[in-house]
Each structure stands twice: as structure tokens, then as C-alpha cells.
Amino acid sequence: MKLYYSPGACSLATHILLREAGLSFDLEKVDIRAKTTEHGEDWMALNPKGYVPALRLDDGDVITENVVLHGYIADQKPEAKLAPAHGTKARLKQDELAVYVSTEIHKSLGAMFNPAITDDARKATIDRLMARYKLIEQLLADGRTYITGEQFSTVDAYLFTVTNWATPLRVDLSSLPNLLAYQGRVAVRPAVQASLVAEGLVKAA
Numbered sequence: 001m002k003l004y005y006s007p008g009a010c011s012l013a014t015h016i017l018l019r020e021a022g023l024s025f026d027l028e029k030v031d032i033r034a035k036t037t038e039h040g041e042d043w044m045a046l047n048p049k050g051y052v053p054a055l056r057l058d059d060g061d062v063i064t065e066n067v068v069l070h071g072y073i074a075d076q077k078p079e080a081k082l083a084p085a086h087g088t089k090a091r092l093k094q095d096e097l098a099v100y101v102s103t104e105i106h107k108s109l110g111a112m113f114n115p116a117i118t119d120d121a122r123k124a125t126i127d128r129l130m131a132r133y134k135l136i137e138q139l140l141a142d143g144r145t146y147i148t149g150e151q152f153s154t155v156d157a158y159l160f161t162v163t164n165w166a167t168p169l170r171v172d173l174s175s176l177p178n179l180l181a182y183q184g185r186v187a188v189r190p191a192v193q194a195s196l197v198a199e200g201l202v203k204a205a
């Protein structure tokens with residue numbers, strides 16, 4: 001398998017999950033603005049959607065969409081317990097949360113990377129985002145270690161990755177202490193640290 005990624009982008013979640021699952025994979029960096037890969041391939045030819053993450057399977061097929069890739073990785077290594085079994089209530093609830101992170105949190109934060117965003121649009125986006133984070137803050141209020149309980153899951157990799165953008169986007173999360181403590185717990189996981197180092201985002205300890 002090969003993961004096409006951009007450092008610190010949402011593809012970091014898939015990267016973390018590949019490591020958490022202990023799967024073997026290659027990495028190839030994509031310049032999502034120039035639409036080329038580090039090996040000079042035409043990104044739009046490889047993936048006409050133009051965005052990361054994309055996972056090239058061993059049969060050559062290229063698959064996209066965060067939530068789908070996260071579920072696929074979990075299914076490749078059930079013993080890593082990144083997602084409960086299909087058809088269970090626990091899986092239903094985890095999928096519900098994954099789509100919430102994707103459509104309500106990822107997309108709101110992502111919109112703020114647009115340099116053309118107006119101050120009014122940015123304020124409205126932050127207001128909506130804080131309302132969405134409120135649910136996350138409430139879930140974490142019972143002292144659970146990860147977002148679905150004590151087991152690290154696909155949603156943790158995703159939520160951690162997009163919440164990390166708050167700092168470069170200057171979004172103040174200080175009213176969400178449970179979320180901030182959670183970010184710290186996820187950050188120290190060895191697979192997370194290894195992914196951050198591999199993407200050149202932090203130096204190796």
C-alpha cells in the first residue's frame with residue numbers, strides 16, 4: 001500500500017492509523033497546490049479529486065475519502081481494535097462520530113485555510129465550530145481517555161489531526177479544557193509521534 005499525503009493535512013489521520021494497525025506501507029508526499037507528487041507524478045492523473053489522503057492498494061486501485069480509508073485500515077487489522085465489528089451498535093456509534101468529525105469539524109476548520117475568507121465568514125465559521133466542539137467536550141467530560149472510551153479508535157486519529165489545525169488557524173480552544181487535555185493524550189502515542197516525525201512536523205526525540 002502507498003499513502004499519498006501532505007504534511008499535517010487530514011491525511012495525517014490515515015498515516016497514524018496505518019502505524020497504529022502495524023500495516024506495512026510506503027509514503028509519497030503530494031504538493032496539493034502544484035498537484036504533483038514528490039516523485040514527479042501528475043497528481044490529478046493519479047487522483048482526479050486532487051486532494052489527500054489517497055491510498056494506493058496493492059492491486060493498483062487508488063481509494064480516497066478519510067472516513068472510508070480509516071474504516072478500511074481498521075478492517076485490515078481487527079486485532080488493533082481501531083473500530084468495533086460491523087453491524088454492532090458500537091460500530092454504528094463510532095461511524096456516526098466519524099462522519100460528525102468529517103462534515104462538522106474537519107470541513108469547518110478546513111474552510112479557514114482559504115486566504116480569501118472574510119472576517120465575517122471566519123467569525124461565523126468559528127461560532128459554528130465551537131458549537132460542534134461542545135458535543136466533543138461533553139463526551140470527554142466523563143473522564144474517558146479517548147473519544148469512544150478507553151480504546152484508541154479511528155475517530156481519535158481524525159479528531160486529533162484536524163484539531164491540531166486550531167493553532168495555525170488561530171482558533172482559541174481554551175474554553176474546551178477536556179479537548180485540550182485529550183489532544184495531549186493522543187499526541188504522546190508512539191504511532192502519532194512516529195507519524196509526525198515521518199511527515200517532518202516534529203524532530204525525532
Ligand SMILES: N[C@@H](CCC(=O)N[C@@H](CS)C(=O)NCC(=O)O)C(=O)O
Nearest residue numbers: 009010011032050051052053065066
Ligand atoms: N472529502 C475528502 C476531503 C479531503 C481534504 O479536504 N483534503 C485536503 C487536505 S486536509 C486537501 O487535500 N485539499 C487540497 C484540495 O482540495 O485541492 C476527505 O474527507 O477525505
